Amino acid sequence: MRPLFRLCLLLALIPLTTRGEPAAPAPDVAPSAGAKAVAPARSRPALPAAPGRPRPSRAQVQAMIPAVAARHGVEESLVRAVVAAESNYNAHAVSHAGAVGLMQLMPPTAADYGVTSVQALFDPETNLNAGTRHLKRLLRKYGNDYGRVIMAYNAGEGVVDRTNSQVTYLETLNYTEAVIQNYRRNGGKAPTQSALSQVHSLRGVKNRGQARRLLKKYLDPSLLSLKVKPTLDVRYLNPSLHDIGPESKPMFELDSRAIR
Numbered sequence: 001m002r003p004l005f006r007l008c009l010l011l012a013l014i015p016l017t018t019r020g021e022p023a024a025p026a027p028d029v030a031p032s033a034g035a036k037a038v039a040p041a042r043s044r045p046a047l048p049a050a051p052g053r054p055r056p057s058r059a060q061v062q063a064m065i066p067a068v069a070a071r072h073g074v075e076e077s078l079v080r081a082v083v084a085a086e087s088n089y090n091a092h093a094v095s096h097a098g099a100v101g102l103m104q105l106m107p108p109t110a111a112d113y114g115v116t117s118v119q120a121l122f123d124p125e126t127n128l129n130a131g132t133r134h135l136k137r138l139l140r141k142y143g144n145d146y147g148r149v150i151m152a153y154n155a156g157e158g159v160v161d162r163t164n165s166q167v168t169y170l171e172t173l174n175y176t177e178a179v180i181q182n183y184r185r186n187g188g189k190a191p192t193q194s195a196l197s198q199v200h201s202l203r204g205v206k207n208r209g210q211a212r213r214l215l216k217k218y219l220d221p222s223l224l225s226l227k228v229k230p231t232l233d234v235r236y237l238n239p240s241l242h243d244i245g246p247e248s249k250p251m252f253e254l255d256s257r258a259i260r
Contacts, residue, residue: 048100048107048118050092056124058089061102068128072136077188078146079132081179082153091124103131146183147195150176166202173199 069076086104087093100121113130120126142148152160155172177199180192
């Protein structure tokens with residue numbers, strides 16, 4: 001075989017990848033037919049960060065409340081009671097749910113009153129204005145029923161309306177009682193005794209519900225069953241045929257052998 005022919009034959013047999021052309025990248029391992037792409041974990045939105053400036057003192061906040069309350073026609077005592085319960089006068093307070101500032105406003109609620117900046121809610125006067133306007137709207141909606149207003153401020157109007165004001169959340173009951181007591185100590189004059197009575201009644205409903213759940217979970221139903229045996233002839237088991245008198249026998253008596 002001639003050398004030139006032998007060289008051409010060898011070149012024809014060499015794979016293309018050895019002739020200086022780039023090799024195709026190795027494919028990744030294909031997923032199984034039923035495999036699904038794993039979505040990245042959804043992280044909870046970051047809570048609002050309090051500003052770096054010093055927060056106003058309790059005395060400074062208290063001095064702002066009379067003017068704000070008068071501006072919106074809400075009792076000063078009610079505003080003070082809500083501020084004390086919500087943030088204890090901490091203008092930089094942030095709840096685990098993202099409520100902000102003195103009156104612990106959620107950003108969507110504040111937006112209803114024109115405050116669209118979360119950072120603006122850390123400003124004490126801005127927060128007091130929006131929170132007091134919210135109280136004013138609740139007072140109008142519920143006909144100055146302080147119990148319903150306070151419940152709605154904590155649990156939300158939807159919960160109050162849906163349950164016909166029979167809110168049994170323990171947090172809401174504690175909150176309502178605390179705000180009313182604080183309101184009274186601050187000189188509030190609106191009638192609130194019926195609201196407190198309702199809170200106490202709802203606590204009873206809450207406790208009965210818990211008791212029923214515990215009984216259902218832990219009580220052995222067989223303990224409630226009693227075995228009885230007839231003491232009379234079968235024809236006398238009809239109550240209408242049962243004789244009445246000193247010599248009559250009870251229709252049923254407990255089987256002592258069945259008592260455990």
